[in-house]
Amino acid sequence: xxxxxxxxxxxxxxxxxxxxxxxxxxxxxxxxxxxxxxxxxxxxxxxxxxxxxxxxxxxxxxxxxxxxxxxxxxxxxxxxxxxxxxxxxxxxxxxxxxxxxxxxxxxxxxxxxxxxxxxxxxxxxxxxxxxxxxxxxx
Numbered sequence: 091x092x093x094x095x096x097x098x099x100x101x102x103x104x105x106x107x108x109x110x111x112x113x114x115x116x117x118x119x120x121x122x123x124x125x126x127x128x129x130x131x132x133x134x135x136x137x138x139x140x141x142x143x144x145x146x147x148x149x150x151x152x153x154x155x156x157x158x159x160x161x162x163x164x165x166x167x168x169x170x171x172x173x174x175x176x177x178x179x180x181x182x183x184x185x186x187x188x189x190x191x192x193x194x195x196x197x198x199x200x201x202x203x204x205x206x207x208x209x210x211x212x213x214x215x216x217x218x219x220x221x222x223x224x225x226x227x228x
Contacts, residue, residue, distance in 0.1 A: 094150050095159065097129045097145065114139065114146045128156065131163025 094102070100110040107129075111121035116139065118124055127133040135143065140153050 094147075095129070096125075096147075096151050097148050099147050100125075100129070114143045129159070129162075131153060131159040134160050 096110075100107070102108070104111065106122070107125045108122035109197050111125040114125075124133070128135050128139075134156055140156055143151050144153060
């Protein structure tokens with residue numbers, strides 16, 4: 091008997107993600123999503139779950155299949171990550187960097203509260219670079 095992938099086995103049996111998960115005893119908050127993550131290689135099932143799936147599939151899904159699926163997923167992720175990094179480094183706009191507004195440290199503005207510092211404003215007359223007309227104090 092040749093090993094098959096969990097997805098091909100599930101589809102050949104006419105099972106939904108949830109039905110396959112239930113048949114194999116997958117539990118938790120969302121068993122269908124858990125099964126889907128296993129199928130794609132996003133996550134690996136526990137040894138107990140691997141044994142349950144192999145039993146439910148009557149040996150069609152072999153234990154080693156999960157490792158192959160996981161390695162394929164990781165390889166795709168690495169390639170995808172490298173592609174987007176290369177595109178970004180080449181000046182592509184595929185992965186734009188967010189505009190970040192940095193606020194000065196609060197200790198640079200003695201007497202200013204955190205809201206004023208985050209807006210870049212201080213009502214403090216103690217800071218020499220802020221004239222009274224800028225701070226609102228008269």
